[in-house]
Amino acid sequence: ALSYHGYVISTHLLIIVGPSIPDDLLADFEKLGVVILEQRPVPTDALDGVELVVRFEGSAADLSAVASEHGVDVALLPVGSSVSRGLICLDCDSTLITGEVIEMLAAHAGKEAEVAEVTDRAMRGELDFEESLRERVAVLKGLDESVIATVSQAIELxxxxxxxxxxxxxxxxxxxxxxxxxxxxLEPLARELDLDYVRANTLEIEDGRLTGRVTGKVVDRKAKEEFLREFAADLGLEMEQTVAVGDGANDIDMINASGLGIAFNAKPALREHADVAINLPTLAGLVQILGASSLRDDK
Structure with a gap:
């Protein structure tokens, strides 16, 4: 019910984050049928932000489209949930870091463009991930293992x-x-960021050179979901208490399994599965989105 004894009941929290919040943005949201009941500022050092308690029965996609025109991101979260979320699980390439490591490694073999094309198709969901990974890793055969340290030092968060x-x-x-x-x-990043859990593929090395193969089970779409469930179980958390962040088709199962799925500058194949889409080139807004009142126990 949207009303009780004449009082309007909120349906959602609407979090808006961006470099600044345009003056006319809220007016445009109201034209879409957003009824603003309360609002409070939620700025961080990196981004301006506002949290709105609203009544809204329209499309989140319409809100996102208007937000994009104004250069901000929005998250529309149902009210009435006091779930305490305790685990956030992120994809690495093009999510935690700005580039694709496989392409950076392939550049040292003179194969960057070729590998990038395969990566893009895999992230759009057009290729089987494991098959595409093995195909891309094969071009690394013969590279000196020192290339791993070189690429690690060039990574940008x-x-x-x-x-x-x-x-x-x-x-x-x-x-x-x-x-x-x-x-x-990933291991140097794990130490730098004090990560609690890290899972990734292992490049096979023999006699100081890459063999063009990976060892062990490939971390594909299904494995990512399995690892998320493993981490949650290890922490004694329900799946609704988890958050997953990714950008490509390989993250779909993880996003679907999580309590809150966040698409970061994502391919359409993933975006349609996510609860929230971040389109700004920064993940600073995670603090505001996950700090929203509906996600805290103190509400």
Whole structure:
């Protein structure tokens, strides 16, 4: 029910984040049928933000389209939930970091463009991930293992993610990264970011050179979901208490299994499965989205 004894009852929290919040944005939202009942500022050091308690029966996609025109992101979250979320699990390439490690490695073999094309098709869901991974790794055969350290040093974290994860950890979150990339590259990041769980593929090395193969079970779409469930069970959490963040088709099962799925500058194949889409080139907004009143126990 949207009313009780004449009082209007809220249906959602609407979180808006961006470099600044345009003056005319709320008016445009009201034209879409958003009834604003309460609002409070939720700025961070990196982004401006506002949290609105609203009544809204329209389309979240319409809100996102208007938000995009104004250069901001929005998250529309149902009210009435006091779930305490305790685990956030992120994809690595193009989510935690800005690039694709396999392409950076392939550049040292003169095959970057060729590998990038296969990566893009895999992330759109057009190719089987395991098959495409093995095809791409094969071009690395013969590279000296020192290339791993070279690429690791060249990796750039996605803007805002380091501070956001540090803040979430102070709020009690555990942080995991599951990657279709490579553990040898992720391990230094895991130490830098104080990650609680890390899973990725392992590049096979013989006599100081890459063999063009990976060892063990491939971390594909299904494995990412399995790892998310494993981490939650290890922490004694229900799946509704988990958050997953990703950008490609390989993240769909993880996003679907999580309590809150967040698409970050994602391919359409993933975006349609996510609860929230972040389209700004920063993950600083995670703090506002996950700090929303409906996600806290103190409400």
């Amino acid at each position: 996605t803007p805002g993610v380091k501070d956001a994860l540090a803040t979430l950890k102070t709020q009690g979150y555990r942080v995991a990264v599951v990657s279709g990339g490579f553990i040898q590259v």
